[in-house]
Amino acid sequence: MKFFCLIARPLVLAAAIFALGFQLAFPQDKIDWNTDEQPIADQIRGLRGLPDDSRGLTTKDIALKIRRLPSSEHKQRLALWLAERSTEGDFGHDALQEVATTLAESLRERPTPWPTPEGAGGKATAQGNPGREPAETYLELATLVRYEHVQASLDDPQFVAAMKRLEADDEKRQSPEFSLRDLSGKTWDFKDLRGKVVLVNFWATWCPPCRKEIPDLAKLYERFQSKGFVVLAISDEDRTKVEPFIRERSVPFPVLLDPGREVNTMLVVEGIPKSFVYDREGRLAAQSIDMRTQKQFLAMLAKAGLE
Numbered sequence: 629m630k631f632f633c634l635i636a637r638p639l640v641l642a643a644a645i646f647a648l649g650f651q652l653a654f655p656q657d658k659i660d661w662n663t664d665e666q667p668i669a670d671q672i673r674g675l676r677g678l679p680d681d682s683r684g685l686t687t688k689d690i691a692l693k694i695r696r697l698p699s700s701e702h703k704q705r706l707a708l709w710l711a712e713r714s715t716e717g718d719f720g721h722d723a724l725q726e727v728a729t730t731l732a733e734s735l736r737e738r739p740t741p742w743p744t745p746e747g748a749g750g751k752a753t754a755q756g757n758p759g760r761e762p763a764e765t766y767l768e769l770a771t772l773v774r775y776e777h778v779q780a781s782l783d784d785p786q787f788v789a790a791m792k793r794l795e796a797d798d799e800k801r802q803s804p805e806f807s808l809r810d811l812s813g814k815t816w817d818f819k820d821l822r823g824k825v826v827l828v829n830f831w832a833t834w835c836p837p838c839r840k841e842i843p844d845l846a847k848l849y850e851r852f853q854s855k856g857f858v859v860l861a862i863s864d865e866d867r868t869k870v871e872p873f874i875r876e877r878s879v880p881f882p883v884l885l886d887p888g889r890e891v892n893t894m895l896v897v898e899g900i901p902k903s904f905v906y907d908r909e910g911r912l913a914a915q916s917i918d919m920r921t922q923k924q925f926l927a928m929l930a931k932a933g934l935e
Contacts, residue, residue: 665702668693672706675713676836680921684720687713691726699737704765707734711768715776715918716837728778731769735782740765742786762786762793770794775917797896801904802912804828806891808862808884811871816860816884819910824856825934826906827925830897832863833873837919838901842879844922849881852934856908858882864889907932 661669671690675683690710697703707730714727740763762770763786770790773780780787807817818826829845831838849859859881863870867885874883886892895904905914905928914928929935 659702659705661702664697665706668697668706669709672709672713676716680717683717684723687719688723688726691723691730695730695733699734701738704731704734704738704740707731708765708768711772715772717840717919718921718924721776721778724772724776725778728769728772728776728780731765731772732780732782735765735769735784735787739784740786760789762790766790767793771917775915798912798915801895801915803910804891804894806894808860808886808891810882810884811867811874814882816882821858821906822910823908824858825852825908825929825932826858826860826910827903827929828895828906829859829861829903830863830892830895830900831861832865832900833869834865835900841901841919841921841925842877844920844925846880847922848925848929852929855934857929857934860884862886862891864892903928905929905932 659669668690671686671693675686675690678686687710691707694703694706694710697706707727711727711731714724742760743763766784766786767790769780769782770787771794772778774791774794804818807815809815827845827848829841831842833839845859845861849857861879861881861883862885863883864886866887870883870885891897899918901916901919903916903920903925904912907913913932916924916928920928926935
């Protein structure tokens with residue numbers, strides 16, 4: 629789904645390569661941008677290095693610059709790349725709206741074909757098919773609309789399919805039942821946490837946005853722990869990588885290991901960081917599709933009745 633920290637499972641990665649028009653096979657740094665596109669690509673590449681208070685304005689400016697480009701495959705690549713970076717924190721609703729508008733415009737100008745199904749002999753079709761996965765560009769736009777609450781006008785069967793796919797994913801996340809061990813060997817069973825507000829955070833040591841949100845999660849855990857707040861940070865990495873990382877940073881909340889990715893699969897986690905907040909009845913109250921700030925996490929917790 630998201631390219632921010634895409635999890636490299638073979639099937640997921642293969643699908644993403646098709647859907648992104650070989651974006652992963654040919655990284656953005658290797659694309660032969662023209663003289664109008666290169667400065668925009670450089671700006672997107674540098675977004676993570678900007679102070680948080682200036683990233684929103686810069687993101688909005690980049691979106692407008694992309695819209696002024698002539699229709700092309702590169703224009704859509706830039707629009708998608710910006711969309712993938714625009715959810716790493718609190719960029720502001722106005723900036724996200726401009727990003728979504730730019731991506732939608734690029735799809736109206738140059739619709740992405742349905743991804744070629746395996747075994748179709750390389751022949752793609754523009755016909756809608758409810759049994760097929762929509763292209764990543766449509767999934768990205770649908771993600772912004774569904775989870776970041778922006779508006780997008782796009783009359784396309786792939787966009788409709790993408791919205792239905794996200795709805796189906798959310799159904800799978802409503803009331804999970806899983807059991808994992810933490811680094812100390814203690815078993816955490818989700819059903820035993822009824823009566824508490826639980827934030828399930830999927831992360832990895834190699835993921836920059838994941839590392840950036842850990843201090844805020846730690847502060848929130850220490851602030852609300854006495855009110856029945858639990859953070860379960862889940863990693864699919866090996867203990868030998870996770871343990872020293874957590875020890876060095878004195879992370880106060882439980883860190884669980886999911887080496888077989890069973891829980892990742894259960895909650896349809898294809899990119900990280902990703903967080904889900906469950907209320908005291910064990911029902912999904914809020915979720916994030918990317919890195920969140922402390923302010924954004926507080927808003928999520930409020931939806932579960934924790935303030």
